[in-house]
Amino acid sequence: MTKSKTCPICRKPRSEEFAPFCSARCRDRDLASWFNEGYAIPGPPANPEDAVRDED
């Protein structure tokens, strides 16, 4: 059983530089999909202004 060497995002031949993706664009797109799925990593608020407003 051989693994396909294609980008999981767009199915184009992947690049070794961005493996397993074909480009930085697809890599970023994969990361974005993870965030959308709710896998956001712990960290400071994305919008500091919103946190400041909380004190009002």
Ligand SMILES: [Zn+2]
């Ligand atoms: Zn791709």
